[in-house]
Amino acid sequence: MADLKATVMRADLERLGYWDHDWARQRFLDTYVPANTNVILVDGDVAGCIAVRAEPDALWIEHFYLRPEFQGHGLGGHVLRHVMTLRQDGRPFKLAVNRGSGARGLYERHGFVYQYDDTNGVDQIFSTPPEDDPDA
Numbered sequence: 001m002a003d004l005k006a007t008v009m010r011a012d013l014e015r016l017g018y019w020d021h022d023w024a025r026q027r028f029l030d031t032y033v034p035a036n037t038n039v040i041l042v043d044g045d046v047a048g049c050i051a052v053r054a055e056p057d058a059l060w061i062e063h064f065y066l067r068p069e070f071q072g073h074g075l076g077g078h079v080l081r082h083v084m085t086l087r088q089d090g091r092p093f094k095l096a097v098n099r100g101s102g103a104r105g106l107y108e109r110h111g112f113v114y115q116y117d118d119t120n121g122v123d124q125i126f127s128t129p130p131e132d133d134p135d136a
Helices: 002-015 021-031 075-087 103-109
Strands: 037-042 045-055 058-066 093-098 113-117 123-127
Touching (some): 058 075, 075 103
Parallel strands (some): 058 093
Antiparallel strands (some): 113 123
């Protein structure tokens, strides 16, 4: 899965001037928790993965990667909706997206709103409104 992350993120990281295969793999391994992670299968083939990390104030979607041949066909939206439906408990969902990533549109279509730029120079943080938000 670390190699999948490196493959999927390479173009964005190159664009941002942060591409380094070993750094990309290590960044995944530093935060990877198998118990939080689901492997996405399509006809028995590993198409990708997605993880949800519970924090007191939010559910963080992490490590959501699809192999390139599975992108652009609606699978990402289906998986995201499914995971959000299964895990919803009133806390907002949060996630980090590389600055300028094409994935931003997917997340915005599913209710995520830009919050701030992370200090790491790569990520932008997005969240959904909490369920009890009257403006949601």
